[in-house]
Amino acid sequence: MTAHETHSTPTSSATAANALEAIRYQRERGLQVLDQLLLPYQTTYEEVTTVEAGHAVIKQMKVRGAPAIAIVAALSLAVELRQKHAAGTFATAADVHAFIARSFDHLRTSRPTAVNLFRAADQLVQLSQHAAGRVDASAATVTEAYLAAAEQMLADDVADNRSIGKHGAAAVVRASAAASSPNVATVLTHCNTGSLATAGFGTALGVIRQLHADGWLAHAYCTETRPYNQGARLTAYELAHERIPSTLVCDSMVGALMHQGRVGAVVVGADRVAANGDSANKIGTYQLAVLAQHHGVPFFVAAPTTSVDLATADGTHITIEERPPAELREVRGATVLADGQLARTTDGAPQLQTVRVAADGVQVWNPSFDVTPAALIHGVITERGVVARDANGKINMHAIF
Numbered sequence: 001m002t003a004h005e006t007h008s009t010p011t012s013s014a015t016a017a018n019a020l021e022a023i024r025y026q027r028e029r030g031l032q033v034l035d036q037l038l039l040p041y042q043t044t045y046e047e048v049t050t051v052e053a054g055h056a057v058i059k060q061m062k063v064r065g066a067p068a069i070a071i072v073a074a075l076s077l078a079v080e081l082r083q084k085h086a087a088g089t090f091a092t093a094a095d096v097h098a099f100i101a102r103s104f105d106h107l108r109t110s111r112p113t114a115v116n117l118f119r120a121a122d123q124l125v126q127l128s129q130h131a132a133g134r135v136d137a138s139a140a141t142v143t144e145a146y147l148a149a150a151e152q153m154l155a156d157d158v159a160d161n162r163s164i165g166k167h168g169a170a171a172v173v174r175a176s177a178a179a180s181s182p183n184v185a186t187v188l189t190h191c192n193t194g195s196l197a198t199a200g201f202g203t204a205l206g207v208i209r210q211l212h213a214d215g216w217l218a219h220a221y222c223t224e225t226r227p228y229n230q231g232a233r234l235t236a237y238e239l240a241h242e243r244i245p246s247t248l249v250c251d252s253m254v255g256a257l258m259h260q261g262r263v264g265a266v267v268v269g270a271d272r273v274a275a276n277g278d279s280a281n282k283i284g285t286y287q288l289a290v291l292a293q294h295h296g297v298p299f300f301v302a303a304p305t306t307s308v309d310l311a312t313a314d315g316t317h318i319t320i321e322e323r324p325p326a327e328l329r330e331v332r333g334a335t336v337l338a339d340g341q342l343a344r345t346t347d348g349a350p351q352l353q354t355v356r357v358a359a360d361g362v363q364v365w366n367p368s369f370d371v372t373p374a375a376l377i378h379g380v381i382t383e384r385g386v387v388a389r390d391a392n393g394k395i396n397m398h399a400i401f
């Protein structure tokens, strides 16, 4: 894995014409992943040429967000597979299938909560098994079948997100009107669910983007999203990049914001939606849903069907990833000089530093996700439509499959 391209992040006005891309992939040119640990200060793409490198960028959260994790896993395997096939590593179709199955066994260990990776692994291993079982199967045919299917995931995710945006924007406008809030939407979101978390456009942030494009968005609020600050570092960056009217609040300000009547709807993403609609998402989502319920604010989850796990009956069965204590005890950012400017290295890049913000030796609990019960969710917005909560407070995700 090597640094592919590095430059200081230009101002939003300079970049407004360019779409933010977490993942760059072309069969002939390989896979480059935007290092999100360096955002919003610096735009650096890393070349990912092996499964091991794919596993590392996911685990270190250089790439994150449920759909992006699955796609980077699948494409890192595609790049190594193609390279190995060209080098004549595989004698038979069965060899290729064994490599794919073994690689996914490893990739599955990177992060446990988002189901997208596990779905992609199941689908692609099954596809390669099927391809290897054909009478005319060879190492070349199985490799080609895998590459085509992994590449299709990129295109499908963008198309799904655009659909989610359309369904979600309509649902938010309807809910805002029903809640007799002003007929333009003021939406709060959490974590980062935009272009940076997906193959493009985004899920919950895609809904905000669509509302803005259709002229329905009055204002967006994004939470800071401690401890990893995906809201402050990434969502705020995307909102500024798209020139969407927006305000950053820290997680503990949401109650006051809702109490003042300044939030018309909440739209968040999901890492795994259970069959009954219980949804795992970034830590802090649950408390937003409780606050929304208290204030009569509609609360939506926006997620592609690749994030729906019908095999998991309810949220109690979802594995919640625990992250290292250092993520809570320490904060990483750019050094600010006395004049308010950022300190820069000799090549002009902002100087990043990590600082301790917690008392020495304090114990830390750092779950990366929590589960919001379906009873608090107004509806789950998918690319196939919105699965709404029924009169008994229940959501049935089977309804869209």
Ligand SMILES: CSC[C@@H](O)[C@@H](O)C(=O)COP(=O)(O)O
Binding pocket: 064, 065, 066, 067, 114, 190, 191, 192, 193, 194, 197, 198, 202, 203, 204, 230, 268, 269, 270, 271, 281, 282, 283, 368
């Ligand atoms: C479209 S991304 C949906 C979720 O993956 C997102 O809300 C989230 O919780 C991301 O968590 P992260 O830990 O940054 O991978």
